[in-house]
Amino acid sequence: MFKINIPTSEQDFVDYFDFRWKMLRKPWKAPQGSEKDEYEQVSQHRMIRDSLGYVVAVGRVHMNSAEEAQVRHIAVAKDYQGKGLAKMLLASLESVARSEGAVRMVTNSTELSIPFFKSTGFECDSATPNELDKQHRQQMVKKLLDPNTITLHPKWCKLLQQTWRDTIPISEQMGIKLFQYTGRTLETKASLNKNINLHGTMFAGSIFSLATLTGWGMIFLQLKEKGLEGEIVLGDGNIHYHKPITMQPKAVCNLESLNGKFEPLTKGKKCSFNLSVAILDGDNPVAEFTGIFWVLPLKDE
Numbered sequence: 157m158f159k160i161n162i163p164t165s166e167q168d169f170v171d172y173f174d175f176r177w178k179m180l181r182k183p184w185k186a187p188q189g190s191e192k193d194e195y196e197q198v199s200q201h202r203m204i205r206d207s208l209g210y211v212v213a214v215g216r217v218h219m220n221s222a223e224e225a226q227v228r229h230i231a232v233a234k235d236y237q238g239k240g241l242a243k244m245l246l247a248s249l250e251s252v253a254r255s256e257g258a259v260r261m262v263t264n265s266t267e268l269s270i271p272f273f274k275s276t277g278f279e280c281d282s283a284t285p286n287e288l289d290k291q292h293r294q295q296m297v298k299k300l301l302d303p304n305t306i307t308l309h310p311k312w313c314k315l316l317q318q319t320w321r322d323t324i325p326i327s328e329q330m331g332i333k334l335f336q337y338t339g340r341t342l343e344t345k346a347s348l349n350k351n352i353n354l355h356g357t358m359f360a361g362s363i364f365s366l367a368t369l370t371g372w373g374m375i376f377l378q379l380k381e382k383g384l385e386g387e388i389v390l391g392d393g394n395i396h397y398h399k400p401i402t403m404q405p406k407a408v409c410n411l412e413s414l415n416g417k418f419e420p421l422t423k424g425k426k427c428s429f430n431l432s433v434a435i436l437d438g439d440n441p442v443a444e445f446t447g448i449f450w451v452l453p454l455k456d457e
Contacts, residue, residue, distance in 0.1 A: 158204050159205075160202050161202070161203050161205060162200075163203055172201060172211060172214055173191055174211075175203070176229055177190070177191040179214075179231035180231050198218055198219070198350075199216045199217065199218035199349075200216065200252045200349075201214070202214070202215050202245055204245065206236070212235075212236045213230075213232040213236065213244075214245070215227065215229060215245035216228050216229045217249040217250075217252050217253055217261075219253075219258065219350070220262070221328075222257060222328055222331040222332070223257070224258060225249075225253035225256065225262070226261070226262050227246065227249050227253075227262070227263040230242055242272060250300070255345075255403075255404045256345075256349070256404075257333035257345045259300055260298065260299050260300055262281075262295060263278065263295070264296075265296050270296070276298070277298045278297060279296060280296055281294070281296060308339045309337065309339075309377070312337075316373050317334050320332065320373075324369070327369060330350055330365065331347025331350045332344060332345075332346045332369055333346070339411075340410065340411040340412075341409070341411070342377065342408070343406065343407070344369065345406050345407075346407075348403065355400070357400035357401055358400070358405050360397060363401065367393075367435055368390055370407040370408075371393075371409055371447050372388055372390065374409040374411070374414060375429055378411070379451070384422065385454055386427075387451070387452040388449055391428065391447075391448040391449060391450050392447065393448070394447070395445040397442070398442055399437065399440070400437075400442070401435075401437040401442055406438070407433050407434070407435055407436070408433065408434045409431060409432070409434075413431045413432040414431045418451075426450055426452045427451050428448060428449065429448070430447070430448055431447060432444060433445040433446075433447070
C-alpha cells in the first residue's frame with residue numbers, strides 16, 4: 157500500500173532532491189544541484205516512500221499563470237515502475253492544480269513518456285518541441301474540467317474575469333479567479349503561493365483584496381442580470397480575521413447577503429449596497445468581510 161507524502165522536513169527535501177537527481181540528472185552526467193531550479197519555492201512537491209522509508213517516486217507542480225499549471229520532474233524507481241505510482245503522483249498534482257484554479261496543465265515530455273501522459277488525458281501541443289540536455293521534449297497539454305462547477309452565464313463570468321485583469325492587473329498576479337457562479341452564489345479562489353508571507357500563510361492584504369473583488373463581482377453580475385450598467389466602487393470595507401489561511405484561499409458571496417435597491421440607477425441616480433463575503437481556507441471559515449459598495453450611473457460621453 158503506497159501513500160502520497162508531502163515533503164516538509166529538511167530531511168524530506170534532502171531525500172526528495174537526491175532521488176530526483178539520481179533519476180533525472182545523473183544519467184545525463186549532470187552534477188548534483190542541477191536537479192533544482194528557480195521554481196522550487198513556489199512549487200508543490202509530492203513523493204512516495206517504500207515500506208523501508210526509501211523514496212521511490214517524486215513529482216512537482218507549479219503555476220505558470222492564474223490559469224496554467226506545469227507538471228515537472230515525475231520519476232519512479234525502476235523496481236517500482238509499472239505499479240501505478242506515476243499515475244498516483246500525477247493525480248495528486250492535478251488535484252493541487254485544480255485547487256489553485258488552473259484550467260489546464262502542461263508538461264514537457266520526453267519521447268519515452270509521451271504514451272504515459274497521453275494515457276492520463278494529455279495531448280501533444282502543436283508548439284515546436286525544444287531540447288534539454290539532449291532530451292528531445294514535446295509540450296503536452298491537458299484541459300481541466302470540473303464537473304461539479306456551475307457557471308451560469310459564462311459570457312458574463314468571462315467578462316468579469318477580463319474586467320478584473322484589465323482594470324486591476326494585480327488580481328492576475330494574485331491568481332484570483334472566478335470559480336463558480338450559480339445566480340445566487342459567487343465563489344472565487346486565489347493562489348496561496350502567489351500571496352504567501354514569511355509565516356507560510358496568506359497576506360492579510362491579499363485576503364482583503366480577494367473579499368473585495370468577490371463582493372464587487374457579485375454586484376457586477378447582478379447588474380448584468382437586471383440589464384443595467386454602472387460604475388462600482390467600494391465605499392467602506394471591514395474584515396474580521398479568525399484564523400490564518402494555510403492551504404486554499406476561497407471567497408463566497410451569497411445573494412441573500414446583498415442589501416440595496418437598483419431602482420435609483422434606472423433614474424440616473426447612484427445606489428448603495430451592503431453585502432458580506434465569507435473567506436474560507438478550503439472548507440473552513442477563517443474570516444468575514446462586510447462592505448458598502450456604491451454603483452454610480454455612467455456618464456454620457
